[in-house]
Amino acid sequence: MKAVAKRLLTLLLTMILVSFLTFAAFDIVSGDPAETLLGTQATPERVAALREELGLNRPFLVRYFSWLGGFFTGDLGTSYNYRQPVWGLVAPKLKVTLLMCLLCFVLVSATSIPLAIWSYRWVGGAMDWLRTGFNQLCMAVPPFFTGILVSWLFGIVLHIFTPGGFPDLHAHPWGAFKHLFFAAVCIGIPRAAMTVRMMRSTVVEEMQKAYVRTAISRGNDRSGVLRTHVLKNSLVSAITFLGQTMAEMVGGSIVVEQVFGIPGLGRFLVASISNRDYPVVQTIVVILALWVVLAGTVADVLNQIIDPRLRTGGKA
Amino acid sequence: MKQKKWNGYLRVGMVITACMLLLTLVGLFYAPYDHTAMNKAEKMLPPSSSHLFGTDNFGRDIFSRVLKGAGTTLTIALSTVVIGAVCGTAVGAVTGYFGGLVDEGLMRLNDALTAFPSILLALLIISLTGPGKYNVIAALGIVFIPSFARVTRMSFASLRDVNYITSARLMGASNARILLVHMLPNTMRVLLPAVTIGFNNAVLAEASMSFLGIGVTPPDASLGYMLSESQGMFAAAPWYAVCTGLTIVLLIFGVGLIGEGLQARNREVA
Numbered sequence: 001m002k003a004v005a006k007r008l009l010t011l012l013l014t015m016i017l018v019s020f021l022t023f024a025a026f027d028i029v030s031g032d033p034a035e036t037l038l039g040t041q042a043t044p045e046r047v048a049a050l051r052e053e054l055g056l057n058r059p060f061l062v063r064y065f066s067w068l069g070g071f072f073t074g075d076l077g078t079s080y081n082y083r084q085p086v087w088g089l090v091a092p093k094l095k096v097t098l099l100m101c102l103l104c105f106v107l108v109s110a111t112s113i114p115l116a117i118w119s120y121r122w123v124g125g126a127m128d129w130l131r132t133g134f135n136q137l138c139m140a141v142p143p144f145f146t147g148i149l150v151s152w153l154f155g156i157v158l159h160i161f162t163p164g165g166f167p168d169l170h171a172h173p174w175g176a177f178k179h180l181f182f183a184a185v186c187i188g189i190p191r192a193a194m195t196v197r198m199m200r201s202t203v204v205e206e207m208q209k210a211y212v213r214t215a216i217s218r219g220n221d222r223s224g225v226l227r228t229h230v231l232k233n234s235l236v237s238a239i240t241f242l243g244q245t246m247a248e249m250v251g252g253s254i255v256v257e258q259v260f261g262i263p264g265l266g267r268f269l270v271a272s273i274s275n276r277d278y279p280v281v282q283t284i285v286v287i288l289a290l291w292v293v294l295a296g297t298v299a300d301v302l303n304q305i306i307d308p309r310l311r312t313g314g315k316a
Numbered sequence: 317m318k319q320k321k322w323n324g325y326l327r328v329g330m331v332i333t334a335c336m337l338l339l340t341l342v343g344l345f346y347a348p349y350d351h352t353a354m355n356k357a358e359k360m361l362p363p364s365s366s367h368l369f370g371t372d373n374f375g376r377d378i379f380s381r382v383l384k385g386a387g388t389t390l391t392i393a394l395s396t397v398v399i400g401a402v403c404g405t406a407v408g409a410v411t412g413y414f415g416g417l418v419d420e421g422l423m424r425l426n427d428a429l430t431a432f433p434s435i436l437l438a439l440l441i442i443s444l445t446g447p448g449k450y451n452v453i454a455a456l457g458i459v460f461i462p463s464f465a466r467v468t469r470m471s472f473a474s475l476r477d478v479n480y481i482t483s484a485r486l487m488g489a490s491n492a493r494i495l496l497v498h499m500l501p502n503t504m505r506v507l508l509p510a511v512t513i514g515f516n517n518a519v520l521a522e523a524s525m526s527f528l529g530i531g532v533t534p535p536d537a538s539l540g541y542m543l544s545e546s547q548g549m550f551a552a553a554p555w556y557a558v559c560t561g562l563t564i565v566l567l568i569f570g571v572g573l574i575g576e577g578l579q580a581r582n583r584e585v586a
Contacts, residue, residue, distance in 0.1 A: 010427075017428045025444060129324065136576060140568035142520055144527050144540075145561035148547050156551065251433030255524045259547065270528050273443040285440060289432055 003304050003311040011297045016068075018289045023064050026278045071286070077279040081272070086283050090265070094287065096169060096180070097257070097264035101249045104184035104191070108245060112192040113238065116199030117226070120207075138193035143252050146186040147259035154182055164261035183260045187252040191245050198241050202234045236303050236310075243299025247292035323580050329573030336567050340390055343383025351376065351384040352535060360553045369559040373549050378556055381537060382563050388538040389567070392453055393518040399457030400518075401511055404464020405503070409495050411465070412472030423469075426462045434459045435521050442530050449532045456521055460514055467510045471503040505582055512575030516568045523564055539564050 038047055051057055058066075070076040076086040119131050155163035160178055167175035206212070207230055215225045254266030265284055272280040304310045349367075354374040361371040369378035411419040429437065434456075441455035472495075475481055484494050523540030525531035532538045539560055546556035 014428055017424075018432075021428070022440075025440070132325065132576060133328075133573075136572045137565070137569055140516070140565045140572055142523055142561070142564055142568075144524065145543065145557075145564065148543070148550060148557050148561070152550050152554070247433055251435040254435060254439070255527055258528055269439070270530065273439060273530060276443075281440075281443060285432075285436065288436055292433060 004301050007297055007300050007304075011293055014293050015286075015290055018293070019068060019286050020064065022282055022285050022289075023067060024060075026282050027060065027063075067282075076283050079272075079277055079280050081275045081277040081280070086279050089280065090268070090283055090287070092169075093263055093265045093268050096166075096176075096262060097250075097253055097266065099169075100180045100184055100187075100257075100262065100264060101246065101253055103180055104188045104249050104253075105242070105246055107184055107188045108192045108195060109242060111188075112195035113199060115192070116196045116203065117231070119196065119200055120203050120226070135193050135197055139190050139197070141190060143186045143190065144255045144259050146189060147183070147256050150182050150186055151260055166260075166262050179260065179262065183253075183256050183262055186259075187249055187256050191249065191252070195238075195241060195245060199234065199238055202237050203230055206230045206233050232306075236307050239299050239302050239306070243295045246295035250288050250291055321581075323577050323584075325573045325580055326577030329570050329575075329577055332566060332570030333574060336386070336563075336570060337390075340383065340386045343380075344387055347377075347380035347383050349377035349380045351380040351537065353377075360549070362553075363555050363559075370553060370555040372545070372553060372556050378559055381542060382539070382560055385537045385539045385542050385560070386563055386567070388449065388532060388536055389519060389522055389540070389564075392449065392456070392522045392532075392538065393515055395453045396456040396460055396518040396522070397511055397514045399453070400460025400464050400514055401507065403457075404461045405468045405500075405507065407461065407465040408468030408470075409472050409499070412469040413476055413491070413495060413499070415473070415476075419469075422465070426465060429459075429462045430466075434463075434517065435524055438521060438525060439528075439530065442525065447530050447533050449536050452522060452525060452531050456518055459521075460518065464507075464510060464514065467506055468503055471506045472499055475499050475502055509575050509578045509582070512571050512578065515571050516575075519564065519568055519571075 038050060056063070067077070070087075074087045076090075078084065079086050079089055082089060151163040154160045161175065161182060162179075166179055169176045203226070207226070212225055212230065215229060216222065250266075253264060254269065256262075257264040257267040258270065265288065269281065269284045269288075271277075272284070300310075354376055355371070358367070358371050359373055361367055363370040367377050367379065369382060371377055372381075407422060411422050432440070437459045438452075438455040441458065442451060445451045445455070481494060481498060484498050489498070522531060522538060523543065526538045526540030527544040529541075529544065532541055534541075542560045543557060543564070546553070546560055550557050
């Protein structure tokens with residue numbers, strides 16, 4: 001329990017550091033938001049009035065803490081570009097991206113772990129060669145390239161979904177699901193290949209340990225030892241890796257949303273960066289970072305539950 | 317056991333990478349056509365002997381564009397890896413060798429930086445500095461420092477109390493000499509595979525950023541930028557997307573195989 005509490009404290013500290021860095025960076029660079037909002041034609045009086053209204057005359061730290069508080073109250077300021085509350089703009093897009101990443105995560109976990117176990121049969125030999133080559137090839141395919149091919153084949157030729165026309169999540173859940181599914185597959189292919197590669201080398205390493213030799217010499221068969229002992233011991237590194245995968249998916253989703261025309265966080269982030277809509281950018285960055293740190297924390301906590309040795313803070 | 321210098325992965329990877337490098341190098345000095353020259357009479361031509369990869373909607377020769385684009389992508393990826401590896405190894409050496417408070421501080425900062433997916437951090441830096449080739453190199457270079465630092469730190473820390481290092485210290489070797497002459501060559505084992513992975517990530521990151529329109533800006537063309545261009549005309553000129561995409565795939569595949577080979581060689585030694 002103590003280890004979990006310690007991990008959560010680290011999470012909190014990291015998030016405060018991340019949010020502070022983000023806020024400070026944009027505060028330095030973005031210039032005067034009041035002038036940005038009113039344009040170059042505004043009179044100095046109007047700018048001064050707006051600065052007062054937005055609370056820009058307050059000291060830096062006061063503004064930082066009121067912004068940070070906004071994550072709990074839902075008041076994250078106003079978008080420069082849309083003149084609407086940031087949270088109202090971000091929330092529906094967050095839902096779409098979350099759904100896509102979860103879908104991708106399920107796909108990667110469901111395919112890579114069985115594949116890794118299956119590919120364990122071949123160590124050395126021509127099949128091992130082919131398998132490694134194919135694995136490397138899958139890792140080399142950028143998601144936005146598969147995205148172009150997939151949206152052409154399944155969208156334009158087979159009409160399974162409409163590229164660029166993302167249906168409303170609540171009105172047409174099935175249509176939206178199909179759309180997100182293909183995007184998730186594109187993000188997932190290289191990720192799954194990496195997971196297979198990692199899992200397999202862990203299993204191979206684990207199979208050479210003394211306890212496996214003992215188990216086999218006592219008359220257990222290889223696949224039994226694999227299932228009952230080796231897989232459990234490989235679980236810790238698999239969970240850590242999948243936690244990182246969750247984080248990298250967030251990065252992958254930014255590009256793939258663009259390819260498939262999915263109105264998610266990543267696409268909104270890129271548009272907001274181009275429009276210099278800093279309140280929106282700040283918010284999205286902190287949300288994505290929270291996601292990544294959270295995934296890492298969940299993986300760590302799970303590992304501490306599985307492997308008690310990790311709870312004491314010792315090295316595995 | 318005698319160490320095998322070359323294995324199959326390494327050989328195949330080297331051949332693919334050497335071919336790609338050679339083509340790009342030649343492309344720097346000679347291309348069949350000017351990569352920006354438009355030709356209204358030859359729009360959207362499929363691949364043929366005069367246009368190896370066909371032409372795009374402006375009648376530009378895609379093969380020449382791919383050569384130029386690969387050059388830009390390679391330049392960015394190599395510069396990024398050099399910045400990341402050199403700075404990262406320096407940080408890793410200092411923190412791993414000396415330890416203590418500096419180590420703690422830098423590693424916490426490292427943790428905070430790795431909280432961002434690499435592409436997100438690069439986007440953030442670009443949103444502050446604006447797009448362009450050199451900004452992309454700087455942004456990605458900074459983004460890649462933490463991962464190199466972490467990999468090398470482990471290696472330096474594990475070497476700190478090894479006998480030959482202790483004896484070098486007793487013989488009066490300076491810290492700089494120990495780090496550079498005795499330790500650095502021994503970290504190559506982990507550094508080289510990390511460089512290949514870093515290179516591939518850099519190619520992907522640059523391509524993603526240019527694809528999103530916040531990477532290189534015209535007249536510079538990179539493979540990612542061309543891929544985003546090609547998506548709009550996929551139905552009319554599929555060869556544009558396919559040729560550009562396959563070039564990226566081959567580039568990453570070749571270097572990926574080298575990395576696989578290096579790791580396989582490490583396993584054989586162990």
